[in-house]
Amino acid sequence: MRTTTTPRPRARATVATLGAAALALTLAACGGADEATPGVTAETVTIGTHQPLTGPAAAGYSSISAATQAYFDHVNAQGGVHGRQIEYVVKDDGYNPANTQTVVRELVQQDDVFAVVNGLGTPTHSAVLDFLNQNEVPDLFVSSGSTAWDDPEAYPYTFGYNADYHVEGAALGRYAADEHPGETVCLLGQNDDYGETLLEGVQIALGEDGVAAHETYETANQDVTAQIGALQGAGCEVVVLGTVNGFTALAVGTAAQMGFTPTWMAASAGGDYPTLVGFLGEDLAPVLLQGFVSVNYLPFGPGGDWVELFSAVNDEYNAGAPFDGNTVFGMSVGYTFVEALARAGEDPTRESLVAALESGDVVGNGLAPLAYSADDHAGFTTAGITVVDDGVQDFVGTTYRLDGETVTTTEPQVPAVEGEGVPTE
Structure with missing residues (x-):
């Protein structure tokens, strides 16, 4: 049974804290409102992640964060999001939950990240779920198919991503x-x-x-x-x-x-x-x-527009690393974060980022739109079937959606690549 921890209530303001708050507002007015939001400056947005760059899961998953970084490099080369460059801090946890707790605390308390994006692994991310929500840090696109990430009442800052x-x-x-x-x-x-x-x-x-x-x-x-x-x-x-x-x-x-x-x-x-x-x-x-x-649940068919875009990004910004499902996954996560950040406003806050996701306007680039709402933090609820034929893995056109206990067939709704593949409002 998972222990449920609700976000900690804010302490009552005293005269001293009110004075400190007034001073903070004065400083913010002098330096720009975005300085009051962790990880956000006039020029940058800093986010972080925990990944298995070493350890038992490294062979299968260590390339994901490099692909995400490559996509962010592509976005930054186009001017970033609302004029801000995205800085992505990747911490190695070795797929060890104890290490995950250490590096995520570093991300929040030392690196002062705006959000944690795509932390990988069920046992590893479970170890920091309470911490991130207690500290009201957006915990986006957890890289795991566990159903644990879809609990907006207990964990309002956490959003799944994978089809569970x-x-x-x-x-x-x-x-x-x-x-x-x-x-x-x-x-x-x-x-x-x-x-x-x-x-x-x-x-x-x-x-x-x-x-x-x-x-x-x-x-x-x-x-x-x-x-x-x-x-x-x-x-x-x-x-x-x-x-x-x-x-x-x-x-x-x-x-x-x-x-x-x-x-x-x-x-x-x-x-x-x-x-x-x-x-x-x-x-x-x-x-x-x-x-x-x-x-x-992502567009990995050969010859598709998304594969063409991500292949070009991979060649230019990822040192020609092998192109595989991890590449598509990592870059798709990056795309979805940029989409959410763009919709969070010109001066984003953690609250506006969560609101953008819960609005239902952030759809991602999967076979069907993401299912986010105020009551649903699950991510993708539709998945397609691929088959290998003569050494080529491709979709066969069959797509299934799970709604409660009901499985239905549906048509893919992959969005088109627009412009340079950088989403805007």
Whole structure:
């Protein structure tokens, strides 16, 4: 059970604090109103994040913040937002919650950031959720599919971003039912909130008895032979994967060695084909991953306008780093923050930034608009299906939306790239 902590009430003003407040107002009038807002000056807006640049999650996710920085460099080259340059402070937490607490406190108390943007990981970000909300720091676009970030009553400053694992699991379950009717569906998942919540999502689509076998793994154990053997023995024809990319490759490779060839369907956290090629190799990956199904909520189809824009930004500002799903994710997060900052006004405050998101006017660049409102901080509630064919991962045009316990098909609504790809009011 998660402990709920409400924001701390403001202390009553005394004569001394009233005097200090008056002095602060006088100084603000002399130096510009934006100086009263943490992280905002006349020339800059400073935001921060915690990321696994080292540690067990680095191989899969360390490139995200570099992609976000590259997009901000692109925006800054166009003049920034309302004339301010975006400064992005990235702190390495090694995917360790204790480290996350330390670096996030540094961001808030020493670096004086305007907001924390795209902090990565369920266990890591959970460790700072109360702290950020108690200090009224906008906590935007948490990089995790946990449903914990959508609790605006308890955590009014926190906003999710990813399609959560219920959405992704429901989309994969419904696609399995639509395209593989009557086949035995099973699941291999990480033994934590990620795997469990994805399972719940699949069961939303297929019913509680719709998953014939469910195996879990520990991230500390690089051997899934027993789990794959159990799934093979259960006669699984479709295997949904609640895995990170490294364990997706491990599962597929282990199954191939055992002569087990189900249809694989992965959550977005473990379904990025370019990353999987890095694990499996350029010769094996196209063979082992032919027909590989995954879910995504961002525009990652080859040849699309967003991929063209982000590829150009990647080439110019990211030292030609490999272009993959992390690139699209990191730059899409950057785009959404710029959209929110532009709508927060010429002299943004933390309150106006939250209000901009809750207005519903910030839509992002996904397959469907973000679902933000005063009562909904979840992020994306729609996800599309991608399939690998001859070494190319692309959308197949099937998009699912989860509304409560109901899964429906819908049409993608990807916004067009306008101008230089820098959103304005």
